[in-house]
Amino acid sequence: MFEGPFGEGIIKRGKNKGLLEINTYDIRGYAKDRHRTVDDAPFGGGPGMLMKPEPIFDGVEDIINKQKLPDSTPIVLMSPQGEPFNQKIAEDATRYTDIILICGRYEGVDERVRNHLATREISIGDYVLGGGEIPAMVVIEAVSRLTVGVVGSIESTQDDTFTTGLIQHPQYTRPSVYRDWSVPNVLLSGNHLEVEKWRRRESLKKTIRRRPDLLKTTPLTDDDLKLINQLKPELG
Ligand SMILES: C[S@@+](CC[C@H](N)C(=O)[O-])C[C@H]1O[C@@H](n2cnc3c(N)ncnc32)[C@H](O)[C@@H]1O
The missing domain is CATH 1.10.1270.20 (tRNA(m1g37)methyltransferase, domain 2)
Structure with a gap:
């Protein structure tokens, strides 16, 4: 999903100039069983499936360890229940060298991801999409164009x-x-x-x-x- 939008325009330019690095990880890669299961039925019943906590915790912790990310790295859960994204949040985000974005799917994620892993929850608007990938792309593009050198002249964003x-x-x-x-x-x-x-x-x-x-x-x-x-x- 990320290849098309990130293979064009300012994101491509920022990557080519070495100003941006965007790594995508498949949560299934952190599942333990041979079916690579990442979802399960909600306790208490109800429609749909939820993303299990283990692959998400394991994935995020593995990335933090392997990339030696600082403790201050924001771990952002993309979620319609989150804080509405805006230009101020995008500007604040430029002070971090690394940001982890978690994209949900299905009926959403196990609440423990929200409570014990994510440091922030961000929504791109009051509507519900099928997954967190497009919201993550929105956040990445908004933050990237505020990174010096990515847009032709930073004054044009001011x-x-x-x-x-x-x-x-x-x-x-x-x-x-x-x-x-x-x-x-x-x-x-x-x-x-x-x-x-x-x-x-x-x-x-x-x-x-x-x-x-x-x-x-x-x-x-x-x-x-x-x-x-x-x-x-x-x-x-
Ligand atoms: C179908 S949605 C789940 C919605 C969830 N059942 C609820 O009512 O809050 C699946 C995933 O898409 C992403 N998503 C959907 N709408 C979003 C929005 N407005 N902003 C950010 N992420 C969103 C989230 O990652 C979410 O976990």
């Missing part, structure tokens, strides 16, 4: 939506007129100060319209607050 605490301003490229739609004049003016002012204003506008909740935690300047007051009647 005015991203959420990184600034706001929705990003609108962006345009050539042609300056496409069909009947022109690029705002200010962007063609060459006046950097005016361009910056326009971008901040548009960014605040979009945030007020689409994600006013973000403004509660975004550091705002006095000029921003003035602008928000001016924009309120305009935005209704």
Whole structure:
């Protein structure tokens, strides 16, 4: 599952440059019986199967020992019950040299994995997927593009939506007129100060319209607050 997405784009570039290393492990490889069983029926009955604790504990402990990972290495269980993933969590994650992500399957994992192995539980959104692989890829890609050298210029990530605490301003490229739609004049003016002012204003506008909740935690300047007051009647 990981080969396609990780064989392209920024992840491939980061791997080729030696900035990223992504190792995938098949939990079945840590099963003890000849059928390589990793699941079993839930105690107390109910539908579906659960992932057994032993292969997951054995696998994670084996990886930690073989790779000599520090005790501080986060062991993250991908789970819809977890903390909602966001840009802040992705930024914090860049300070670790190693992170272990556990991908569940079936009806989920034995609760002891959650309670006694994982140091954190992360959800990529309020919906349930069939497995933790796609959520793990989402986390890996979001963290990787914040790793210096992986994206062409790290500055390009610094005015991203959420990184600034706001929705990003609108962006345009050539042609300056496409069909009947022109690029705002200010962007063609060459006046950097005016361009910056326009971008901040548009960014605040979009945030007020689409994600006013973000403004509660975004550091705002006095000029921003003035602008928000001016924009309120305009935005209704
Ligand atoms: C079908 S789900 C199990 C859901 C579980 N029965 C529950 O209600 O919490 C199987 C696996 O997919 C992964 N998964 C599903 N949705 C996810 C989400 N929103 N975020 C992160 N991982 C998710 C988890 O690893 C989970 O163990």
